[in-house]
Amino acid sequence: xxxxxxxxxxxxxxxxxEIPPFRFVLGLCPALACSSSVSNGIGMGLALTFVLIGSNVxxxxxxxxxxxEVRIACYxxxxxxxxxCVEILLKAYVPSLSESLGIYIPLIVxxxxxxxxxxxxxxxxxxxxxxADGLGMGLGFTMSLTALATVRxxxxxxxxxxxxxxxxSFEPFAFLQQAPGAFFCLGLMLGVMNLxxxxx
Amino acid sequence: xxxxxxILVLTGIALVSGGLLGGLHAATKQKIAEQTLxxxxxxxxRNIFPDAENxxxxxxxxxxxxxxxxxxxxVIKKGGKPIAIALEGFGKGYGGDVGVMVGFNIETGKxxxxxxxxxxxxxxxxxxxxxxxxxLGQFEDIPADPEAKIKKDGGKIDAxxxxxxxxxxxxxxxxAAVRYYQTNEAEIKGKVGL
Numbered sequence: 222x223x224x225x226x227x228x229x230x231x232x233x234x235x236x237x238x239e240i241p242p243f244r245f246v247l248g249l250c251p252a253l254a255c256s257s258s259v260s261n262g263i264g265m266g267l268a269l270t271f272v273l274i275g276s277n278v279x280x281x282x283x284x285x286x287x288x289x290e291v292r293i294a295c296y297x298x299x300x301x302x303x304x305x306c307v308e309i310l311l312k313a314y315v316p317s318l319s320e321s322l323g324i325y326i327p328l329i330v331x332x333x334x335x336x337x338x339x340x341x342x343x344x345x346x347x348x349x350x351x352x353a354d355g356l357g358m359g360l361g362f363t364m365s366l367t368a369l370a371t372v373r374x375x376x377x378x379x380x381x382x383x384x385x386x387x388x389x390s391f392e393p394f395a396f397l398q399q400a401p402g403a404f405f406c407l408g409l410m411l412g413v414m415n416l417x418x419x420x421x
Numbered sequence: 422x423x424x425x426x427x428i429l430v431l432t433g434i435a436l437v438s439g440g441l442l443g444g445l446h447a448a449t450k451q452k453i454a455e456q457t458l459x460x461x462x463x464x465x466x467r468n469i470f471p472d473a474e475n476x477x478x479x480x481x482x483x484x485x486x487x488x489x490x491x492x493x494x495x496v497i498k499k500g501g502k503p504i505a506i507a508l509e510g511f512g513k514g515y516g517g518d519v520g521v522m523v524g525f526n527i528e529t530g531k532x533x534x535x536x537x538x539x540x541x542x543x544x545x546x547x548x549x550x551x552x553x554x555x556x557l558g559q560f561e562d563i564p565a566d567p568e569a570k571i572k573k574d575g576g577k578i579d580a581x582x583x584x585x586x587x588x589x590x591x592x593x594x595x596x597a598a599v600r601y602y603q604t605n606e607a608e609i610k611g612k613v614g615l
Contacts, residue, residue, distance in 0.1 A: 283434075288427045295434050302438040306445060313449040316456045323541065 228353045231346075235357030241334045242365045242407070243414045248334040251325050252366055253403040259382050262370030264318045265325060266363025268307050270356065272329050273338060275303040277355035280343040287344075296339045297330070304329045334358060365410075372406050373397045454490065457539075465522035465536040466495045466507045473497045482612050484605065492601065496613055497524070503613045505533055510598025514590035516541035519550070521594035525565065525602055527610065535560040535595055540587070547587035556581050556588065560595060567600040569593075 239245065242252040248269075255265035279299050280287075287295045308326045311319040319326065329335065338358055343351040374380055377397030379387035387393070396402045458478070466477055475498040483491040497505040507524040519540040524533035537551040550556065559578050560569075569592045570576025573585060580588035602609070 287430055288423070290423075291427045291431050294431055298431070298434050298438055302442060305442050309442075309445050309449050309453070313452040313456065316460055 224349070228349060231342075231350050232353040232357040235354065235359070235361035236364065237361070239358075240361040240365055240414075241358055242362060242369075243411055245334075245337070246411070247337060248332050248362060249407070250328065251332065252362075252369065253400065253407060255322055255325050256366050256370040256373055256403060256406075257377070257398050258321075258374045258380075259367060259370045260318070261321050262366035263363060264315075265322055266359065266366045268311070268322070268326060269329055269332065269334070269362055270359025271307055272300065272303045273335055273359040274352060274355035275306075276300045276335055277338055277343040277351040278348055280339045281346060281348045281351035284344045292344065293336075293340075296336060300335050300339070301330045334362065369403070369406055369410060372410075373402065377402060458493070461520070461538045462493060462495070462509065462522065465509075465538045466497070466524070468536040469507060469522065469524040469534040470497045470505065472499070474499050475501075482609070484608075494609055494612075503527060506602075506609060506613065507533075508598055508601060509538055510594040510596070510601065512590035512593030512595075512597060514540060514542050515547050515586045516543065519587065519590040519594055521591055521598065523560075523595055523598035523602075527613070530565055530603075530606075532560055532563050532565055532595070532599075534562075535591070537591065540590075542584070542587045542590075547584045549581050549584050550587045550591050553581050555579075556591075565599045565603065567596050567603060569596040569599065 235241065241247050242249060251265050251269070256262045276296070276299050280296060283295075304327060307329070308319070311322075311326065338354060342354045346354070371381065374382075375386060376394050379385060379391050379393045394402070397406065463477060467473065475496070477495050477497070480496045480498065482494040482496065484494060486492045492508060495507040496503050497507065505524055505526050507522050509520050509522050511518045511520050513519075517540075519542065520538040522536045522538050524535070525531070526533050535557060537557075540548065540551065542548050542550065556579065568576070569578065571578045571580040571585070571588050571592050573580060574589065574592075576592065578588070578592050
């Protein structure tokens with residue numbers, strides 16, 4: 222196989238076959254907490270994508286240099302650096318998003334998806350493949366969050382992207398906006414995904 | 422030899438990371454300070470003094486706090502004359518520091534009113550401190566008391582039921598702002614031009 226199809230495979234697996242929160246059930250904390258509105262979901266997804274690509278590329282670049290005994294410590298420092306970059310940049314240029322995501326941005330450091338990809342992929346693969354993997358996983362996560370957030374925002378608030386979409390007679394299910402509603406939605410979506418996966 | 426390499430690599434990564442973040446912090450510090458000024462502090466001041474006639478940004482003063490961020494003192498003018506100032510105090514809340522902008526009448530030294538600038542209290546519970554008017558109204562037109570306390574702690578302020586911790590944080594923050602104002606009153610008045 223030439224290089225391009227392999228890259229495409231690494232990229233596209235994150236979008237469906239191994240889509241992070243649904244297939245691996247990893248990274249649930251931000252998926253639940255940052256999916257109350259579509260703009261939050263996309264913001265969180267893009268922040269995570271940036272961190273994933275950055276950490277994957279750097280770790281892949283240094284994979285021969287990092288001694289196996291201290292690899293986790295090295296990974297965490299590299300990941301944390303990217304996360305703090307995102308945090309500072311958001312604070313300086315997109316303060317509204319930084320406020321609504323709050324503590325969940327710094328918490329990306331301990332997001333299992335990021336460390337998981339470093340350990341499972343970037344430390345064994347080349348830079349380009351790691352980049353494709355990070356991009357795919359990140360976008361997959363963004364898509365999942367957007368899907369989850371769409372359900373929660375449209376039915377929980379009656380809005381989409383902050384704009385009213387439901388008729389004014391519609392009484393929003395405020396329950397969906399709260400944490401139990403997030404679990405409920407995620408569970409239903411997991412069920413649907415599993416059902417679709419089985420048919421294949 | 423193995424251990425030396427481990428130490429060297431990890432130290433190297435940490436050094437590069439530290440340097441990078443230090444640089445980024447220095448590069449964005451100004452911008453972040455500007456954002457909090459425009460998005461947090463100014464709206465709070467306008468909230469207390471909706472009829473301020475001057476340009477609040479142009480007329481604000483900065484005092485050295487000894488810390489990294491200066492203390493911002495806003496001057497409110499009416500008819501070209503300074504009538505009040507506003508500055509921010511902080512108190513420990515349930516989810517971190519609660520920042521409260523406190524307005525002072527320069528002539529009488531009394532509080533004009535307060536408005537919450539930053540907080541990370543529990544949404545729907547502690548966050549009531551930002552919008553509960555009967556609670557915030559208790560700080561309007563009262564003598565400045567550096568020991569402002571809620572009733573539970575032996576003070577005069579009625580706490581919001583269910584949000585005692587956050588209410589206490591507001592009282593502490595007001596006390597801190599009053600203390601700062603009273604300690605530096607002469608200097609502030611001097612700079613305002615009184």
